[in-house]
Amino acid sequence: xxxxxxxxxxxxxxxxxxxxxxxxxxxxxxxxxxxxxxxxxxxxxxxxxxxxxxxxxxxxxxxxxxxxxxxxxxxxxxxxxxxxxxxxxxxxxxxxxxxxxxxxxxxxxxxxxxxxxxxxxxxxxxxxxxxxxxxxxxxxxxxxxxxxxxxxxxxxxxxxxxxxxxxxxxxxxxxxxxxxxxxxxxxxxxxxxxxxxxxxxxxxxxxxxxxxxxxxxxxxxxxxxxxxxxxxxxxxxxxxxxxxxxxxxxxxxxxxxxxxxxxxxxxxxxxxxxxxxxxxxxxxxxxxxxxxxxxxxxxxxxxxxxxxxxxxxxxxxxxxxxxxxxxxxxxxxxxxxxxxxxxxxxxxxxxxxxxxxxxxxxxxxxxxxxxxxxxxxxxxxxxxxxxxxxxxxxxxxx
Amino acid sequence: xxxxxxxxxxxxxxxxxxxxxxxxxxxxxxxxxxxxxxxxxxxxxxxxxxxxxxxxxxxxxxxxxxxxxxxxxxxxxxxxxxxxxxxxxxxxxxxxxxxxxxxxxxxxxxxxxxxxxxxxxxxxxxxxxxxxxxxxxxxxxxxxxxxxxxxxxxxxxxxxxxxxxxxxxxxxxxxxxxxxxxxxxxxxxxxxxxxxxxxxxxxxxxxxxxxxxxxxxxxxxxxxxxxxxxxxxxxxxxxxxxxxxxxxxxxxxxxxxxxxxxxxxxxxxxxxxxxxxxxxxxxxxxxxxxxxxxxxxxxxxxxxxxxxxxxxxxxxxxxxxxxxxxxxxxxxxxxxxxxxxxxxxxxxxxxxxxxxxxxxxxxxxxxxxxxxxxxxxxxxxxxxxxxxxxxxxxxxxx
Numbered sequence: 001x002x003x004x005x006x007x008x009x010x011x012x013x014x015x016x017x018x019x020x021x022x023x024x025x026x027x028x029x030x031x032x033x034x035x036x037x038x039x040x041x042x043x044x045x046x047x048x049x050x051x052x053x054x055x056x057x058x059x060x061x062x063x064x065x066x067x068x069x070x071x072x073x074x075x076x077x078x079x080x081x082x083x084x085x086x087x088x089x090x091x092x093x094x095x096x097x098x099x100x101x102x103x104x105x106x107x108x109x110x111x112x113x114x115x116x117x118x119x120x121x122x123x124x125x126x127x128x129x130x131x132x133x134x135x136x137x138x139x140x141x142x143x144x145x146x147x148x149x150x151x152x153x154x155x156x157x158x159x160x161x162x163x164x165x166x167x168x169x170x171x172x173x174x175x176x177x178x179x180x181x182x183x184x185x186x187x188x189x190x191x192x193x194x195x196x197x198x199x200x201x202x203x204x205x206x207x208x209x210x211x212x213x214x215x216x217x218x219x220x221x222x223x224x225x226x227x228x229x230x231x232x233x234x235x236x237x238x239x240x241x242x243x244x245x246x247x248x249x250x251x252x253x254x255x256x257x258x259x260x261x262x263x264x265x266x267x268x269x270x271x272x273x274x275x276x277x278x279x280x281x282x283x284x285x286x287x288x289x290x291x292x293x294x295x296x297x298x299x300x301x302x303x304x305x306x307x308x309x310x311x312x313x314x315x316x317x318x319x320x321x322x323x324x325x326x327x328x329x330x331x332x333x334x335x336x337x338x339x340x341x342x343x344x345x346x347x348x349x350x351x352x353x354x355x356x357x358x359x360x361x362x363x364x365x366x367x368x369x370x371x372x373x374x375x376x377x378x379x380x381x382x383x384x385x386x387x388x389x390x391x392x393x394x395x396x397x398x
Numbered sequence: 399x400x401x402x403x404x405x406x407x408x409x410x411x412x413x414x415x416x417x418x419x420x421x422x423x424x425x426x427x428x429x430x431x432x433x434x435x436x437x438x439x440x441x442x443x444x445x446x447x448x449x450x451x452x453x454x455x456x457x458x459x460x461x462x463x464x465x466x467x468x469x470x471x472x473x474x475x476x477x478x479x480x481x482x483x484x485x486x487x488x489x490x491x492x493x494x495x496x497x498x499x500x501x502x503x504x505x506x507x508x509x510x511x512x513x514x515x516x517x518x519x520x521x522x523x524x525x526x527x528x529x530x531x532x533x534x535x536x537x538x539x540x541x542x543x544x545x546x547x548x549x550x551x552x553x554x555x556x557x558x559x560x561x562x563x564x565x566x567x568x569x570x571x572x573x574x575x576x577x578x579x580x581x582x583x584x585x586x587x588x589x590x591x592x593x594x595x596x597x598x599x600x601x602x603x604x605x606x607x608x609x610x611x612x613x614x615x616x617x618x619x620x621x622x623x624x625x626x627x628x629x630x631x632x633x634x635x636x637x638x639x640x641x642x643x644x645x646x647x648x649x650x651x652x653x654x655x656x657x658x659x660x661x662x663x664x665x666x667x668x669x670x671x672x673x674x675x676x677x678x679x680x681x682x683x684x685x686x687x688x689x690x691x692x693x694x695x696x697x698x699x700x701x702x703x704x705x706x707x708x709x710x711x712x713x714x715x716x717x718x719x720x721x722x723x724x725x726x727x728x729x730x731x732x733x734x735x736x737x738x739x740x741x742x743x744x745x746x747x748x749x750x751x752x753x754x755x756x757x758x759x760x761x762x763x764x765x766x767x768x769x770x771x772x773x774x775x776x777x778x779x780x781x782x783x784x785x786x787x788x789x790x791x792x793x794x795x796x
Contacts, residue, residue, distance in 0.1 A: 068763065069762075069763035069764050069766070069767045071723075071724045071764070071766070072722050072723050072724055072727075072766070073723060073724075074722065074723070249647070272672070273717075274670070274672035274714070274717040274718040275717060275718055275719065275720035276720075299770070302722070303722040304722065304724075304727060304766055304767070304770045305713065305716070305717060305770050306770075307771070315703065316672070316717075318703070319671075319672040319673060319703060319714075320672040320673055321673065322673035322674075324470050324472065324700070324701040324702065325469075325470050325471060325472070326469045326470055326471075326702075329470075329702060364467075365466065365467035366467045366469070368467070368469070368470070368702055369467045369702070372697070372702045372703050372704075373705070
């Protein structure tokens, strides 16, 4: 039987100090002044407790983390970056298993307890990355939950053979069907969306579609997604990642899209990109739309930024959305915790009794301070066990 | 005679490893394998060396740093924030001398060696903040250069008596005349600009005007600034801070403004705000326009963000401008170093022999890595002396 863990003197969501007993991987009891014979005890020293951070959109398989500095040389267009990436991966002999493990440990030390990762599938790399990430997931199963999206990064139809590989990846264990810019990359929006929705139906797995297309073009792709979601009865099973068209200046267009998104219970992922139009988080939340966030790729051939910290990501979301009041900053954190949990359909997520014991302690007076200062995490707990302390992971990276 | 300081095994701007001798507050010699009898020696361990970071736009006098967490409650409009701020300052009894010292030390530990700070002057606080920051500057004169902008935050004409206070502040030692949204706050753009240009002429001091006004309104204020700059022969002596109108989608309007800005040698300050339209740094640099950056207010009644780190600010500028290639990221750093030095008219700034010995060592392979990772500064040197080490300032904050 695993040992109980008693967290003394912690402040859930910045509230009053209390103690929290973790037992059998769950939050068993939240009450002050607990004494539990035989339990391991951690002194929280008044730290803020938040639920485990949810990295709901990243690309573990292709980070360059830990490989020294590799200068970035990609051209400006999306397709330049896609083509450059396949070249870089080949030249560097990028090992998806090793690299995804490195980013996972980096995420873990920053308090992430759940990851949704889009794994590249193309006719050059085949299923190598999927297989690598699946092995990595097995290795770190005790300390992190990882969900794989079968992601046709280089296009699904435009490179024949990819569709069959994605189909196979879903059979191998990927939980989610990925899609990508139906107009921009495959150049056949109806064809692309028919194909990914068909895969989703065939495997009984939900969809997560990258949609960078801005303005009217993105709105058109969105409408095609609405039509298929409605026709196939897939309400609640589709996520659109980035959704830059929702950051368009044409408020009437955006509002019409949001009406449909709310009606079809489509989830939205935003990184709070500083350089692109982005969905307005407060507007989405007010309509009851599920919103999550992620770091997207960190230090990869697409760009050099990022470190895997979802508290820093919450700050970015806050900055991008001009969140200044404490309750607004708290909304940015909710997107990086509860919002991600809803998108990933996590059961028993949160800080209530009975919830799974995945949580983070951070030295901050308030939720807002935790977001803006994002100091090293005092303690990270996964399945009731301490997995990082003082910003340092207790598991080794490959 | 001050002791020589020999920095061994450092890589200026990420180039080849060398040694650097600092003598009498200057860089005396850059060459490998130096041995200097009697010199203090610091082992750089191959660290990257960059010139001292330049914080070219902040508000030292009103940070809440070190005062515990103070929830943010300001309304959404600019004038809400201005009015809320005067209230908060009074309620908290904000001490400009103490608070500016706290932010200064915070900046110093992150490698900033020069600061331009806009100090509030209004009919409620009078010259209290200016006097406080002047005393603080005196106290830390050995470790930081601070330049004061006499800044009428609550309006210059709209609150009678303010103009006289700004005039007095310039007599007391403020180096720069500040202005603010000539349409938006004083509601009399010609009157406001006539007044600040007159102060500038009277005191023989340059101008730095906050211009948040977006789009056509900001463009109109810009044109009024152009007219006065040209008529008074003040080319090279005017800075416009924020300049959100230069981030407008109307490229023809923006290009016409940039033509004039270049012709009149007007400097531009951008924080790379994620939530507002911003000047495109690469476009400005390509036209030869001087561009600097700053953290603006950190953790104050305007908003909770910021920590005084100008390397992190360079990352924000890079993210906002979608800089991904190494040379683009290096441009973001140049804005936070050389660009600030140009705006502040610093003499002998840089890493060449003969330059002032103000510099930073950071463990990074390349300039781009220093920006995106911004690890704690290994060493900060001001006037040839070590003032921070391992991210910790060697002077005490108040």
